[in-house]
Amino acid sequence: MRLVTKRKLRYLLFTLLLALIVSFTCNAVVESQLNKEIKFYKVYFEQKKDGLQGIYNPLAIKQIPEETIDALYAYKMNKVAKHGETIDWSKFAYVNYATDIDYLCSTFIMFQNLKRYGTKAKLHLMVSNQMLSPDNEFSQSANMLLQRIRNLDPEQVVVKPVESTYKPNDQSEWKDSLTKLQVFNQTEYDRVIYLDSDAELKDSMDELFFIPSYIKFAAPLAYWFFDDKDLEAAYHDVKVAEKSPINLARYTDKLSVRIKKDQMIYNHLPNLPPPLFLNTENVAQDIINSRPSLLQMLGVPTGGSQSSKAKFASTVMVINPSSDTYEEIIHWLLPQVLKSKNKFDMDLINEELYNMRRTIYYNFKLFRRLKTEYLPELLVLPFGRYGLLSGSIKNSDHYPMIKNDVLGYRRLDTDGHEFPKTLEDYVKDCKYVHFSDSPIGKPWNYGSLEDIKCRVDAEQSENVEEQKEVCALWNTLYSSHMTNRHLCML
Template sequence: MRLISKRRIRFLVFVLFGVLTVFIVSRCVVHFQYNEEIKYYKKYFQQKKDGLHIYNPLEIKQIPVGTIDELYAARLDGELKSNRVIEWSKFAYVNYVTDADYLCNTLIIFNDLKQEFGTKAKLVLLISQDLVESSTSSKIDDVNLLLRKIQAIDENQVIIKYIDNIVKPKDTTPWNESLTKLLVFNQTEFDRIIYFDNDANLRSDLDELFFLPDHIKFAAPLTYWSLSNDDLKKSYHETQHREKQPINLESYTKVLTKRIRKGQMIYNHLPSLPHSLYLNSNNIAQDIMSSTSSLSPLFNFQSSKKVGKLKFASNLMVISPSKEVFDKIMKVTLPKVLNKKEKYDMDLINEEMYNLKRIIYEQFIFFRKVKNLFKPEVLVLPFARYGLLTGSLKNPQHYPMIYNDILGYKTLDDDGNDILGSLNDTVAKSKYIHFSDYPLGKPWYYTSMDRFKCAAKEEKAEDAESKNEACNIWSSVYFSYKKSSEICSV
């Protein structure tokens, strides 16, 4: 019996060893194949992109401000020349409110969009049913007054929808209702929406974002504040090595402008997001293989939920709503995070929906199967115009990123000359500045702006004058809110 048992054990060990050997060899073969294909397509898209009509799946693209504006101008020009009228009813700005204190700023923003900036897109407010049913009587009166003012901006253009909050059970943090934001993906009566958190200063309309390329289903700025100067240096080095030409952004935007005016495809010519900022290495094949399940003989991708420090911000998003996507969110994605601690809207969007690393894998796998049918659906927006934080205005370490918001490329050399002049210019051109100055609260929680104290960082003792100027720029954003908030008075 012992002899038979030993034979069985040896047989099982032999079988397991054989399976492991086959697994390792197969994995090496797949890794080698991926490597060779990726090398080929990298070179292919680099050398032949001018005449291609297929899309590069190995990059996540960033779109410069000038290119966004050029696309919008081309669309408006096309409307004039061909009488192809833009159906503005198919576009909407969307905001949601679950806290009555935020409702005043929705009124400010919607009023500015209509009266000051003249947008023709719909203005959609998703408001918590609880705010008009279970608030204290004084709060209900305030909420109803503000709702009437919001609706009165334009009876046809403004749409108010009452919603049920998505609440995280047993979560007592201020963000326990933040998953309600996911309802913006369900506004399927519109072809494209611009969602924005309303704890911000909106300084102009964002109409140009409605006219990003049609194949783009999601676009947002990145969390630039998580990057270091070393990250920036690595991104510049990578871009120079890959592109083998200067990293001056203007050389790219000139080409993009010419292609737009000729009606040519621009995606492959857009600046690429440096791999070093979101992949573990510059070896895409290695990253793909390291993310596959080690137990899966078919090497199906099962993404690690780990997200790099660079990810999409969720305070401003351009979305092409889809019933299919929303159903998946509610039935598959949401249940994964609903009961998890410290998992909120940005975590869900970046881990489950738009994981930068997983996007590359899925694009490449789809492209391998049907090259001519592949179209990228994700785009990175420039954060200086669409995602600037107020905290960055008084943080000199963020200035190089603010000036150069297409990561890996340079718009302005940080040579130390006229830094504040450049900051002033950047802020003047910024359209959406998010109130984010922890531990300071949102401006509506303070009865007087005198309560605000600017604590700009000084890198050197002689920087006191620069600090004062930075604080003036910072303060102007908050005083802008205070002045605008008069519209909310009775």
């Protein structure tokens, strides 16, 4: 009996070992074949892109420079002015959400500014029912301020009460940030620009409504996660591995010509350098491993999904709302995040909904079957214009990225020199500055600028005059917002 048992055990072990060998062999063959296909198509799209129409590169995450965004907008406005084309502005909206009185005040300031900047798009506010409840100590002030927001323009302003999404037992400043995910369900619009309201909005962003319509999600990168090594790897990849020029003008000039000719531009956009989101030593293995596990597909939080170092920020997002996407969020992704500690809206977007590695895997899988049916969904916006942190003004380590916010590429003149722009120029050109400068809190947490004012220590600073300019920029930003908050009359 024991002999039989030992034989069975040896047989089972042998069978298991054989199965593992077969599995590893099959995976190795699949990876090898996939890597060959990836190399082939990378060369194919680089060599053939000028003549391609209706076929999109599935192996790249693309970045769109501000020059190209402006060229697309100018082309659209020219068609409106000279060819009688119309724009249904009711299908476009700027969206905020507010779950407390401070953020409601920020929305009032932001919507008032958007009116002043001349946008015709709807101004859509998702406001927490809980804040307006009579049980809330601020409900009276909130309702009065909400009426003032409506009165900015009763036709243009849309107020939609929503239920806040809270993480249980969470007291962090992001405890209700998951509420913003309801923006994906605002399907009365074709496209929305979601904005966190704790920011200084310095100009209209109407141009973002007219990036390619097939793009379902576009956002700046959370650039503060990168360091010098990442930037060097990005430049090296573009220049050496991809054998492409790093001068951004080589791309923007060609893109402008193609836009004027109404030609396809996606394949000509600069790539996000793969080392920022992929293991370039074995791309096939990396994207295959990005697939969700069986437990994750069953809704069990495993902590197994990992986003790349390149992450989308969730402060500014251009979204084509979709009931299907929202259903996926509500029924599959949100329950996992609610059960996971220290995971919020940005984690859901980067680890699950728009995981870059996983996106490449599914894109290529679809492309291999239905080449002409594949359409890209993601786009990286330039953070220098649409996603600057207030803390970066004082952080000299961030200056190289602010100057060159299309990562892996440089803004150079025809002689290969950087343009003589100052930090003040870059801050002035930025349309959206998010108040984030730890350990300093939001502007409304302080009685006056004097409480947090940036000051130069002449004895500690190497370049006193330069530091004075930095402090002047930072102080002006915070002072402006503090002054505007008096408009809320709270």
